[in-house]
Amino acid sequence: MKHFVLFIIVTGIYSNIIAQQSNTDCKSDENYVSFLRKGLMGLEYKDALKGFTGNRYFGPWSTGEVILQNGDIITHIPLLRYEQYSHELLWLRKRDMKTGIFNKDQVKAFNLFDESNNFEASFVKIRTKLKFDSDSTDRYMQVLESGKFTLYVYRSVIKAVSEFVLVDNTKYLIFNNGQYTLVSLNRRSLMQIPTIDKYRMKLVIKSNNLKVKRNEPDFVRAVKLYNQTLS
Numbered sequence: 553m554k555h556f557v558l559f560i561i562v563t564g565i566y567s568n569i570i571a572q573q574s575n576t577d578c579k580s581d582e583n584y585v586s587f588l589r590k591g592l593m594g595l596e597y598k599d600a601l602k603g604f605t606g607n608r609y610f611g612p613w614s615t616g617e618v619i620l621q622n623g624d625i626i627t628h629i630p631l632l633r634y635e636q637y638s639h640e641l642l643w644l645r646k647r648d649m650k651t652g653i654f655n656k657d658q659v660k661a662f663n664l665f666d667e668s669n670n671f672e673a674s675f676v677k678i679r680t681k682l683k684f685d686s687d688s689t690d691r692y693m694q695v696l697e698s699g700k701f702t703l704y705v706y707r708s709v710i711k712a713v714s715e716f717v718l719v720d721n722t723k724y725l726i727f728n729n730g731q732y733t734l735v736s737l738n739r740r741s742l743m744q745i746p747t748i749d750k751y752r753m754k755l756v757i758k759s760n761n762l763k764v765k766r767n768e769p770d771f772v773r774a775v776k777l778y779n780q781t782l783s
Contacts, residue, residue, distance in 0.1 A: 577628050592620070592658050597635075597642055597651040601711075606718025610634040610694075610707050611664065613644055614672060618654065619661040632664060634675065636709045637718065639692060641675075656690060678704065680732055682723060693725070696772045699779035701748075702727040703772060726775070738765045742774065753778055 601608055616632035618641070619625050631644035641654040641662055654662075661676040674695045681688040693704035708721040725732045728747050735741040739757060742764065743750050756762070756777045762770040 592618075592626075592655050595653045597638075597640070597653050601637060601718065604711065604716045604718050606709060608635055608637045608709060608718060610636055611672065614664040614666065615669065616662055616664045618659055619663075621658055621660045632662065634664075634692065634707065636707045637711075639708065641692065656692075662692075676704075680725070682706070683734065696768075697775045697779065699776070700728060700782050701745075701775055701779055703775045704732075705768075724771075737768060737771050742771075748778075752781055756781065 611633070613631040613633050616629050617625060617627045618629060618632075629643060631646065633642045633644070634640075635642055638653075640656070641659060642651050643654065644651050656677065659677055661674065663674045664672045666672045675692045676695055677690050678693045679688050679690050680693075691706055693706055695702065696705055697703040704725045704727065706723040706725070708723065709718040710721045711717075712719050724735045724737065726735050726745055727733075728745070733745050735745065742748060742753055742757075753774070757764060757774055760773070760777060762774050764771045764774050
């Protein structure tokens with residue numbers, strides 16, 4: 553923890569106002585200060601990847617909204633970004649161009665929007681235990697399809713062993729009947745999900761001419777169409 557610098561020390565009269573609000577509009581740095589007092593943020597982001605090539609971020613800086621554990625929603629946050637190496641949600645303070653880290657303990661989910669304010673991606677915090685994990689941990693997972701079978705993706709990069717390169721470490725999970733199943737982008741992996749009706753899934757893939765191997769959009773569509781056959 554001593555590597556981190558305390559990012560913001562907040563004083564003021566805003567805490568009583570925020571305590572009474574369930575939906576907070578955050579369009580400026582000045583308004584943003586009002587909920588920092590609650591401990592939502594406080595640490596400055598430190599670059600641990602200087603000299604590395606590869607993409608550490610999920611998309612560009614985007615407008616977004618954050619859903620807190622207590623049910624509050626902070627909308628119209630100007631500059632948000634998900635960092636795939638540290639697995640943290642970042643925000644950029646325009647006043648001094650410093651980058652802060654959201655307190656993951658207080659975040660339940662967040663949504664990102666493009667420059668035209670169109671929905672781009674939804675992330676939720678899920679406690680999971682992946683392969684090689686010693687214990688379960690909280691992770692931000694992007695929701696690709698929601699239904700009886702919900703498809704999540706863990707956007708992640710890691711450092712290459714011998715080079716200053718970031719390599720993809722993306723993981724896909726399907727949630728059904730209270731269980732998570734780690735899957736790969738291929739047909740065989742879909743068929744190995746214990747609760748999947750193999751005949752029904754094969755029919756969905758074949759009748760829609762889906763190419764699910766290493767093809768995220770078609771893989772997502774396969775799960776979506778399969779869910780529709782169950783409704």
